[in-house]
Amino acid sequence: MSALRVMSYHVNSCTGRKGEPTVDLCAQVIDSQSPDLVFLQQVGSRSDPSQLYQLANQLNMQPFGLGQEAACCFLSRYPLRGLQDYSLGSHGSCLRADLDHMGQRLHLFNVSLSLNLLQRKKQVNALLGEELLGNPSLPCAALVGGDFALPFWGAGQIRLGNCLTRATQPLWRANFPAEFPFWGRDRFYFRGGIRALAGSVVATPDARHASSHLPLVLTVEQVENRKFLPLKNVHQQRMKPVVG
Numbered sequence: 001m002s003a004l005r006v007m008s009y010h011v012n013s014c015t016g017r018k019g020e021p022t023v024d025l026c027a028q029v030i031d032s033q034s035p036d037l038v039f040l041q042q043v044g045s046r047s048d049p050s051q052l053y054q055l056a057n058q059l060n061m062q063p064f065g066l067g068q069e070a071a072c073c074f075l076s077r078y079p080l081r082g083l084q085d086y087s088l089g090s091h092g093s094c095l096r097a098d099l100d101h102m103g104q105r106l107h108l109f110n111v112s113l114s115l116n117l118l119q120r121k122k123q124v125n126a127l128l129g130e131e132l133l134g135n136p137s138l139p140c141a142a143l144v145g146g147d148f149a150l151p152f153w154g155a156g157q158i159r160l161g162n163c164l165t166r167a168t169q170p171l172w173r174a175n176f177p178a179e180f181p182f183w184g185r186d187r188f189y190f191r192g193g194i195r196a197l198a199g200s201v202v203a204t205p206d207a208r209h210a211s212s213h214l215p216l217v218l219t220v221e222q223v224e225n226r227k228f229l230p231l232k233n234v235h236q237q238r239m240k241p242v243v244g
Contacts, residue, residue: 002102002221003197007035008145008186009215010112013045013070014055016209017179023051025210027058030075033202033217037099038075039110039145045069064097071095072110072146080108086132090114092123094132098140104222106194107138111146113156120149124156128163133191141192141222147213148187164189167218169199175214178207186216193223 007030014023030038043065044051052073056063064080065073072095074080080097088094088111095110109132113123128134133142144164150157160166166189173184181203188196199218207214 003219004037004101004106004221005033005035005217005219006037006039006143006145006188007033007215007217008039008041008147008188010041010147010186010211010213011051012042012211012213014043014048014051014211015045017212021048022210023048023054024058025206027055029202029204029207029210029215030055031059032204032206033215035075035217036077037108039108040065040073040075041110041112041147042070043073044071065095072112074108074110086126088113088123088126090116090119090123092119092126094127096132101222105140106222107140107142109133109142109144109146111144111148113147113149115149121156124159128159133163141194142190143194143220144189144191145187145216147185149185150187151183160189164191166190167196167199167220169196169218170201170216173201173216175201175216176212178209178212178214181214186213188216188218188220190220194220195223196220 011026014026016022052063052065061075064083065071066085072093080099082098084096086094092113097108099106114120174181176183176185197219202215
């Protein structure tokens, strides 16, 4: 199967450490990694609501979002379908979409969770509930990315680990705060036939100044997960004539 290069990037409303606008710098950071698909969090502000479209124009990618302030959005080189925005409560959010790539469908979940322990636990329960990842009408492989705001050990992390597979790439995943990262807030999780081939945290000087988070880049591949009935289990029967 063909590989897909994905990025998760909390752009902090395209604002730098000193409050300066960094739309152009964020675009340069994204462009330097040549992703096929970008999970963006905290896009747009009251003073600059068009950040998603500015980034899309500079990167020649398709924008997918609902135009809300401080929202989750996608940038993609492929069409996305079924775009839906969900509130997870307490300012937590999830933007869902479907990507059809190389003949297979991939369910996408772009997530932004709260730093508050109790709020995050409820948000994780909502994410894994019947309306989203627990929905039986979403049978294909799922790629879940974004800002999970999870500490090394905290509310929601155990349940996420039980229900999803966290990407093992990159091995060193600290990406927050950008100037001196020690905490892996941004993550990718999988469900179903998908695996990580390689990954990295982008820690260039531009990335350290563009946002409070460093972006996470991952190369993923969908694997064949259909089940076929073994030939020995198929009962052979003689064909019977039909009398007309």
